[in-house]
Amino acid sequence: MSALENCWAHCLTELEGRLGADQFRIWIRPLVAEPKDDALHLIVPNQIFLQFIRDRFLGLIEEAAAGFCGGEAPTISLKVGSGPRKAAPSQSSSAVAAAPAQPRRPSSNPANPAPAQPVIAAAAANHETTRLNPNFTFETLVTGKANQLARAAAQQVAEHPGESYNPLFVYGGVGLGKTHLIQSIGNLVHQRNPAAKIRYIHAEKYVTDVVKAYQHKAFDEFKRYYHSLDLLLIDDIQFFVGKDKTQEEFFYLFNALVEGHKQIILTSDRIPREIEGLQERLTSRFSWGLTVAIEPPELEMRVAILMKKAERENFKLDSTVAFFVAKHIRSNVRELEGALKRVLAYSRFTNQPLTLDAAKEALKDILAAGNRLISVENIQKTVADFYKIKVADMHSKKRTRDIARPRQIAMTLTKELTQMSLPAIGDAFGGRDHTTVLHACRTIDEMRQNDQELGHQYSVLLQMLRS
Numbered sequence: 263m264s265a266l267e268n269c270w271a272h273c274l275t276e277l278e279g280r281l282g283a284d285q286f287r288i289w290i291r292p293l294v295a296e297p298k299d300d301a302l303h304l305i306v307p308n309q310i311f312l313q314f315i316r317d318r319f320l321g322l323i324e325e326a327a328a329g330f331c332g333g334e335a336p337t338i339s340l341k342v343g344s345g346p347r348k349a350a351p352s353q354s355s356s357a358v359a360a361a362p363a364q365p366r367r368p369s370s371n372p373a374n375p376a377p378a379q380p381v382i383a384a385a386a387a388n389h390e391t392t393r394l395n396p397n398f399t400f401e402t403l404v405t406g407k408a409n410q411l412a413r414a415a416a417q418q419v420a421e422h423p424g425e426s427y428n429p430l431f432v433y434g435g436v437g438l439g440k441t442h443l444i445q446s447i448g449n450l451v452h453q454r455n456p457a458a459k460i461r462y463i464h465a466e467k468y469v470t471d472v473v474k475a476y477q478h479k480a481f482d483e484f485k486r487y488y489h490s491l492d493l494l495l496i497d498d499i500q501f502f503v504g505k506d507k508t509q510e511e512f513f514y515l516f517n518a519l520v521e522g523h524k525q526i527i528l529t530s531d532r533i534p535r536e537i538e539g540l541q542e543r544l545t546s547r548f549s550w551g552l553t554v555a556i557e558p559p560e561l562e563m564r565v566a567i568l569m570k571k572a573e574r575e576n577f578k579l580d581s582t583v584a585f586f587v588a589k590h591i592r593s594n595v596r597e598l599e600g601a602l603k604r605v606l607a608y609s610r611f612t613n614q615p616l617t618l619d620a621a622k623e624a625l626k627d628i629l630a631a632g633n634r635l636i637s638v639e640n641i642q643k644t645v646a647d648f649y650k651i652k653v654a655d656m657h658s659k660k661r662t663r664d665i666a667r668p669r670q671i672a673m674t675l676t677k678e679l680t681q682m683s684l685p686a687i688g689d690a691f692g693g694r695d696h697t698t699v700l701h702a703c704r705t706i707d708e709m710r711q712n713d714q715e716l717g718h719q720y721s722v723l724l725q726m727l728r729s
């Protein structure tokens with residue numbers, strides 16, 4: 263190996279560590295390095311890829327190369343080539359591709375079925391057996407800035423249930439991967455300890471169980487069952503609001519499990535203290551462990567998710583197509599998945615390669631009816647990014663101007679761009695009253711006339727959301 267090849271090999275190791283397996287596989291692995299005249303030429307598959315590598319990763323690559331070569335760091339250039347060549351050990355040493363792929367997961371082909379679903383908890387007679395989704399694992403979860411912390415915390419909890427953060431409280435908007443993340447914990451705990459009694463449940467089901475126990479005077483059995491769990495995962499805990507009996511029962515259950523070092527994991531669309539109507543003793547207990555957010559994914563992560571999902575369908579998605587879809591579908595991962603399914607189906611049914619034109623055709627009605635795509639989540643995310651605040655602040659009670667004003671702008675945009683009623687908008691913004699929404703719309707409309715800067719910002723946002 264020449265010094266430059268050595269340098270590139272070092273960069274690969276360094277970058278894999280820094281970017282994580284998914285980002286590395288998608289962005290760095292396709293690069294082919296050609297050492298030439300004291301420079302390292304990195305060949306990329308297409309122009310969009312080139313721009314992306316230049317904007318996001320070139321600095322990192324240069325840093326890694328400088329770290330290896332010290333003062334003698336080579337010049338690194340990017341150019342579009344005819345696609346990555348395979349690097350075999352016997353190959354001439356003039357081109358070095360990135361590390362080999364991770365082993366592929368079993369195919370989704372029915373002839374090669376997914377591993378058996380872990381059965382959760384030998385449930386007591388009245389508590390039907392539930393199953394975790396075997397596809398919701400840490401391996402299939404793409405990590406990016408939006409969920410980095412949540413994932414790290416989840417991994418820690420899965421490896422040391424009942425010992426590190428209890429409860430783990432995960433919050434974030436619709437379709438952002440809360441269920442996927444917490445079920446990954448369940449699946450890993452089950453894999454490591456098949457005897458562990460695990461129950462994943464939606465909060466509404468817990469409410470129903472309490473009601474049934476109440477009706478059938480079967481609280482002893484109810485308690486015996488729930489109190490015997492090793493790991494309890496409850497999704498969408500905000501459904502407990504207004505259910506006093508449920509909250510009371512859950513309070514006892516919570517105490518018993520935590521005292522017994524049994525792990526509890528909860529999700530919600532907002533942080534505990536902002537769930538109005540939840541008893542104070544629960545709110546404070548929910549904050550005992552660790553509360554982590556999942557934010558909407560940024561472009562880079564959305565592309566990675568699309569690539570990974572397509573790969574699981576044994577489909578090689580061109581990065582130009584992935585960018586196109588990711589740029590247009592921004593609000594949440596569920597919508598992103600829906601768009602991907604659509605383009606894949608289109609390509610299969612029409613027997614056409616999945617080109618950019620094919621993707622445009624497949625998504626044409628979604629794109630044409632742009633307004634239908636503008637969801638309240640999309641607006642909240644766009645406005646929060648624009649003003650550099652958290653999406654969670656759209657739901658929060660904070661009244662400082664730097665948060666309240668963007669929130670009012672987002673409400674006004676929602677009124678203008680969607681068919682939602684004032685009460686529905688109020689609900690989507692942390693359960694506010696419709697008069698608050700009306701006041702926000704009037705304030706912003708007036709300010710747009712009198713405050714040039716705000717008027718401009720509003721038009722930019724409108725344009726961003728409609729494009």
Ligand SMILES: Nc1ncnc2c1ncn2[C@@H]1O[C@H](COP(=O)(O)OP(=O)(O)OP(=O)(O)O)[C@@H](O)[C@H]1O
Pocket residue numbers: 402403404405409434435436437438439440441442443567595596599
């Ligand atoms: N980071 C990610 N990597 C891969 N897939 C993801 C990721 N985030 C979400 N998904 C996928 O998006 C879909 C929606 O995720 P999930 O159901 O976990 O969202 P949620 O936050 O629980 O939504 P809700 O609030 O509606 O319950 C799932 O199919 C999930 O696998």
